[in-house]
Amino acid sequence: MSPQQDDAILDVKDLKMYFPVTRGILRRKVADVKAVDGVTFTLKRGETLGLVGESGCGKTTTGRCVLRLYQPTAGQILFEGEDISSLSESKMRHIRSNMALIFQDPYSSLDPRQSAGSIVGEPLKIHNWVGSQSEYKDRVEQLFRLVSLDPSMIDRFPHEFSGGQRQRIGVARALACEPSLIICDEPISALDVSIQAQIINLLEELQEGIKGLTYLFIAHDLSVVRHISDRVAVMYLGRIVEITKSRTLYENPLHPYTKALLSAVPIADPFVEEKRERIILKGEVPTPLNPPSGCSFHPRCFMAVPECSQVIPPLRNVGDGHQVACIRV
Amino acid sequence: MAELLKVENLKTQFNTEGGVVKAVDGISYHIDEQEIIGLVGESGCGKSVSQLSVMQLISTPGEIVGGEVIFEGQDLLKYKAHGSEMRSIRGAKIAIIFQEPMTSLNPVLTINQQLTEMLELHLKMSKKAARERAIELLSMVGIPSAKSRIDDYPHQFSGGMRQRVMIAMALSCSPKIIIADEPTTAVDVTTQAQLLELMKDMVERFKTSLVIVTHNLGVVARYAQRIYIMYAGRIVEEGTTKDIFGKPRHPYTIGLLKCIPRLDEEEGRKLVPIEGLPPNLINMPPTCAFLPRCSYKVGRCFQESWPPLKHLHGQHYISCYANTEERTSEPAAR
Ligand SMILES: Nc1ncnc2c1ncn2[C@@H]1O[C@H](COP(=O)(O)OP(=O)(O)OP(=O)(O)O)[C@@H](O)[C@H]1O
Ligand SMILES: Nc1ncnc2c1ncn2[C@@H]1O[C@H](COP(=O)(O)OP(=O)(O)OP(=O)(O)O)[C@@H](O)[C@H]1O
Ligand SMILES: [Mg+2]
Ligand SMILES: [Mg+2]
Numbered sequence: 001m002s003p004q005q006d007d008a009i010l011d012v013k014d015l016k017m018y019f020p021v022t023r024g025i026l027r028r029k030v031a032d033v034k035a036v037d038g039v040t041f042t043l044k045r046g047e048t049l050g051l052v053g054e055s056g057c058g059k060t061t062t063g064r065c066v067l068r069l070y071q072p073t074a075g076q077i078l079f080e081g082e083d084i085s086s087l088s089e090s091k092m093r094h095i096r097s098n099m100a101l102i103f104q105d106p107y108s109s110l111d112p113r114q115s116a117g118s119i120v121g122e123p124l125k126i127h128n129w130v131g132s133q134s135e136y137k138d139r140v141e142q143l144f145r146l147v148s149l150d151p152s153m154i155d156r157f158p159h160e161f162s163g164g165q166r167q168r169i170g171v172a173r174a175l176a177c178e179p180s181l182i183i184c185d186e187p188i189s190a191l192d193v194s195i196q197a198q199i200i201n202l203l204e205e206l207q208e209g210i211k212g213l214t215y216l217f218i219a220h221d222l223s224v225v226r227h228i229s230d231r232v233a234v235m236y237l238g239r240i241v242e243i244t245k246s247r248t249l250y251e252n253p254l255h256p257y258t259k260a261l262l263s264a265v266p267i268a269d270p271f272v273e274e275k276r277e278r279i280i281l282k283g284e285v286p287t288p289l290n291p292p293s294g295c296s297f298h299p300r301c302f303m304a305v306p307e308c309s310q311v312i313p314p315l316r317n318v319g320d321g322h323q324v325a326c327i328r329v
Numbered sequence: 330m331a332e333l334l335k336v337e338n339l340k341t342q343f344n345t346e347g348g349v350v351k352a353v354d355g356i357s358y359h360i361d362e363q364e365i366i367g368l369v370g371e372s373g374c375g376k377s378v379s380q381l382s383v384m385q386l387i388s389t390p391g392e393i394v395g396g397e398v399i400f401e402g403q404d405l406l407k408y409k410a411h412g413s414e415m416r417s418i419r420g421a422k423i424a425i426i427f428q429e430p431m432t433s434l435n436p437v438l439t440i441n442q443q444l445t446e447m448l449e450l451h452l453k454m455s456k457k458a459a460r461e462r463a464i465e466l467l468s469m470v471g472i473p474s475a476k477s478r479i480d481d482y483p484h485q486f487s488g489g490m491r492q493r494v495m496i497a498m499a500l501s502c503s504p505k506i507i508i509a510d511e512p513t514t515a516v517d518v519t520t521q522a523q524l525l526e527l528m529k530d531m532v533e534r535f536k537t538s539l540v541i542v543t544h545n546l547g548v549v550a551r552y553a554q555r556i557y558i559m560y561a562g563r564i565v566e567e568g569t570t571k572d573i574f575g576k577p578r579h580p581y582t583i584g585l586l587k588c589i590p591r592l593d594e595e596e597g598r599k600l601v602p603i604e605g606l607p608p609n610l611i612n613m614p615p616t617c618a619f620l621p622r623c624s625y626k627v628g629r630c631f632q633e634s635w636p637p638l639k640h641l642h643g644q645h646y647i648s649c650y651a652n653t654e655e656r657t658s659e660p661a662a663r
């Protein structure tokens with residue numbers, strides 16, 4: 001790997017996003033929802049980092065902060081070396097042509113009154129990416145072909161496409177201005193099982209073909225995340241509890257939450273299932289409005305000791321890029 | 330174990346403006362006492378409609394147009410959908426748990442009112458005894474401080490807790506069969522694991538049979554003893570869980586296993602997508618519905634109507650004309 005490819009495209013440091021909870025007609029702030037509470041990770045150019053965790057743990061919020069669709073409460077977001085966490089909206093517009101988002105729901109995320117072609121081409125216009133009408137048309141057709149959609153379908157409307165095809169339209173739009181970073185927020189969870197593989201393969205092939213294309217891949221399905229990612233970050237209640245290479249995630253998980261999460265995912269193979277250890281957690285995920293003290297996983301943890309309720313364990317390196325936030329490891 | 334329920338050639342259709350939707354097109358399956366079976370297939374293949382048909386919960390424009398549902402020696406389809414015979418079976422002898430608990434829990438009644446109603450109606454319990462039994466059931470399914478929470482309304486419970494209440498309700502009259510229709514699709518994976526484990530423990534304890542309806546192959550690999558794979562309103566493969574995963578023989582089953590990522594896969598494994606789309610069930614051709622997507626097709630597939638189930642060995646059957654055996658001798662997806 002050349003040093004060019006090894007450099008960081010995104011460096012997120014101690015990111016916090018608190019949403020105020022207000023009450024009364026004066027909208028007085030009474031509390032904070034700590035949706036993201038001190039998240040640190042690095043994305044290398046050309047890699048895929050998976051962000052996995054259960055509903056409400058802050059995956060989408062993290063992604064939206066990186067795109068600056070939210071103004072973070074605290075922390076730094078270095079994109080291509082520049083701190084964008086407090087850039088003005090006009091400067092951000094320029095940066096955003098270099099980042100894109102693919103949404104979860106291919107049914108509601110596309111404007112039903114716009115043709116497929118104009119949905120895909122819209123970012124080209126917003127970012128003045130093409131000079132002439134003919135350049136625009138060429139680029140849109142090129143994008144259609146890139147995601148294996150027939151360019152003759154350019155004038156069709158979203159309802160005339162299947163779910164998988166609509167997600168392809170979303171991918172084509174995301175690719176329009178040749179971004180270096182794409183945030184994929186649950187890009188396949190709304191699709192049929194037999195269609196999901198088509199989109200996963202498409203994303204993988206694009207990355208092989210486009211040098212330096214980097215993904216932050218957000219999903220709750222651990223098998224999918226592990227398949228597509230080079231490294232995986234596991235989130236729990238607004239914090240990252242473990243970051244590791246995809247391979248090590250299954251073979252050598254260290255954080256007790258990661259272990260429980262892995263064991264909760266059944267493998268489509270009865271011969272393997274027979275031998276697997278099952279960790280059944282107690283209770284449910286607490287609310288980020290009132291998280292437990294110390295390590296927020298401690299009330300459900302099978303390894304907890306009294307100290308766990310007192311200190312917030314930092315994410316620390318345990319070798320070979322494997323990071324874990326647990327005092328018992 | 331003895332056979333408990335036998336469904337023969339069940340057909341249910343919806344008569345819509347666009348045409349006839351053959352949602353369930355002649356399926357046959359059975360479940361033994363204390364058995365856990367899985368009914369697997371993609372969205373729209375007829376899983377829910379088949380189970381609702383067994384319970385006679387189909388309303389217009391839907392219509393059960395053929396078949397038998399033999400339970401305890403009687404054909405349930407001979408009973409009137411709203412008659413007293415069906416009412417004494419529904420909920421009492423065969424209970425169903427739906428995907429979204431809010432559609433089956435009444436939001437304006439307390440948990441107590443909903444749980445005791447069944448006990449009073451079917452088991453003729455007194456109000457007091459029913460309440461005590463309800464509390465007992467709630468603690469059995471893991472609702473903390475059941476005694477004080479029993480007078481709460483459904484919205485006061487989390488999604489996972491509501492699903493537990495549903496399980497308690499399903500168990501309340503000690504049914505012979507529980508049908509769990511995607512009971513855990515709307516909840517998180519650690520909650521899913523809790524609920525499935527709970528269901529497994531409960532059916533063992535109550536000596537109940539369980540039908541798990543799902544699109545998740547992992548769930549049935551973990552819990553089911555036998556599996557039925559559905560495609561476009563039909564069963565295309567059935568067998569023991571080890572048959573289905575160890576020696577899948579229908580092209581659709583083989584395709585599914587090759588296109589899903591698995592947690593323990595080798596690095597660099599390529600997924601093989603199933604080409605094309607699942608069919609729209611309106612005005613289907615008489616040939617095999619998987620034909621347009623099939624990579625094993627042979628001449629016969631184009632000429633003859635949908636292949637009948639063919640016996641392979643033991644409890645393993647497929648509905649396919651092609652010889653898929655040669656090509657599946659390569660190790661299954663890993
Ligand atoms: N705009 C908002 N205002 C207030 N609270 C919010 C807002 N957006 C998210 N939250 C809260 O922040 C927490 C994290 O939400 P987020 O959507 O980031 O979770 P997620 O990990 O993406 O979950 P899911 O898997 O369900 O998509 C949740 O408790 C959520 O209710
Ligand atoms: N009321 C209705 N009118 C017309 N068609 C219907 C109706 N209800 C169901 N269908 C059709 O019947 C078919 C089978 O539906 P069913 O709900 O059984 O699918 P399923 O396998 O349970 O799918 P899912 O996994 O999405 O729950 C579908 O094609 C559906 O569109
Ligand atoms: Mg989200
Ligand atoms: Mg269904």
